[in-house]
Amino acid sequence: MEIKTDIYLGDSKEVLKDILDNSVDLIFTSPPYADQRKKTYGGIHPDQYAEWFLPISEQLLRVLNPSGTFVLNIKEKAVNGERSTYVLELILALRKQGWLWTEEFVWHKKNSYPGKWPNRFRDSWERLLQFNKSKSFNMYQEEVMVPMGDWAKKRLLNLSDTDKKRDVSKVGSGFGKNISNWENRDKAYPTNVLHLATECNNKNHSAAFPESLPEWFIKLFTKENDIVLDPFMGSGTTNFVAKKMNRNSIGIDILPEYYNMVKEKIEEFSYVLFEPKVKYEKTKIRRRVAIR
Secondary structure: OOOOEEEEEOOHHHHHHHOOOOOEEEEEEOOOOOOOOHHHHOOOOHHHHHHHHHHHHHHHHHHEEEEEEEEEEEOOOEEOOEEOOHHHHHHHHHHHHOOEEEEEEEEEEOOOOOOEEOOEEOOOEEEEEEEEOOOOOOOOHHHHOEEOOOHHHHHOOOOOOHHHOOEEOOOOOOOEEOHHHHOOOOEEOOOOEEEEOOOOOOOOOOOOOOOHHHHHHHHHHOOOOOEEEEOOOOOOHHHHHHHHOOOEEEEEEOOHHHHHHHHHHHHHOOOOOOOOOOOOOOOOOOOOOOOO
16 A cells, blocks of 8 residues: 655644544644744744634544544743643643543653753653543554663562562552563563653754654554644654654645645655545645634
């Protein structure tokens, strides 16, 4: 099956209307953050952010496969010495809209540039919020397993009787562990903290994330020939990674310069543009700049 990448110029909440219901397997995106990238995207005030985002997420909820996943990369900032609450407000609004907030991942930027302010230090992390339409969704955990690590060499050397049975947490959380289950294994499941370096080259975009970020989530939530959607495409990182991993993808951006940049790169790699996909059919697409 031929892998295809389709990109569109326009406002996501309008372009998304031309994609069929339940046709996308993974949505991975990083929208403009509140009051940031003003020179690029105009900026959305934190008080209006949820109101601005909900018409888009309504369409995302419609196009996502019931077994699919929506991963939202977003981050609040500190203003006047206090953290903004707009991300928390957005989470609550998305839950009211029908989304399940199933998990939160943290991207630790392990090469973050140092800094200091009078009342805080530099942020070196961002949120990746996982939302789903149902509690039953596709998740391929074995695809993101990591080496066991040196701790296992000593920890598994002399196991106690407690280590050989399920030891229930003493704080009443319901969690437990059986240390002996990990004998003779060379890989373990990761935590929900991703230690990934930022990109040294910003790819001619003001907020490009590293390829390793969408790659990890594409591995975790999709298989080959699935469809990945980024409704805030930017420099096209999600789409390029999806192509490398034999996934179909859709990208949308409202700015002509980013659309044209990604289109040129796609054509260089002989991607197929504007052809009907297996899981959705395209009608007339608006290739215009919409005013927010």
